[in-house]
Amino acid sequence: AQTVTQSQPEMSVQEAETVTLSCTYDTSESDYYLFWYKQPPSRQMILVIRQEAYKQQNATENRFSVNFQKAAKSFSLKISDSQLGDAAMYFCAYRTTNAGGTSYGKLTFGQGTILTVHP
């Protein structure tokens, strides 16, 4: 079964600085999708960035970028020029693409990392 691990329960960063959130996962699949979601105090889940495992190029979305290391099964999120509005809980997620398998389409989340941004 796929598992997703976020080893940092809490992180903090100064405004305008850079912070990296860690995520590792366990899978025997070769093709899958990875995501980072943000959950602000409103509790609405917001997609931050996605990565297809078959793409070697790391995904970027404005100030957000990932470091995808497929062999190491690592998927970290880097937030550059941190802003107060980035304060939230961040979740790493894995979606299986094992067509025909019993877990086809299963979407599994990590435990989350609470990010605090200091002014």
Next chain:
Amino acid sequence: DGGITQSPKYLFRKEGQNVTLSCEQNLNHDAMYWYRQDPGQGLRLIYYSQIVNDFQKGDIAEGYSVSREKKESFPLTVTSAQKNPTAFYLCASSIDLGQGGPTTEAFFGQGTRLTVV
């Protein structure tokens, strides 16, 4: 506007009662999911469905049941067998992976806060 609607926003249940949480989407998504979130914790998968009339148990299915009679709807029943149901419940939907395309991520509803009284 397309989206996912969860209702009610707040729900109170007496011990021993079954309650049903509603989740409706008009995004034409095949896949739907139910998650439970406890305070300060991650999302744990309860059930998921990739197609109408079919669903799979997630990691914490005990004490819960679902149905998927329509593509748009995926209601979750919290039964009396669930001993600690107080939590925040999130419903999500996504396109089927076989359709490909960039929008493989899940879209979430606003959540239902269930409290046992």
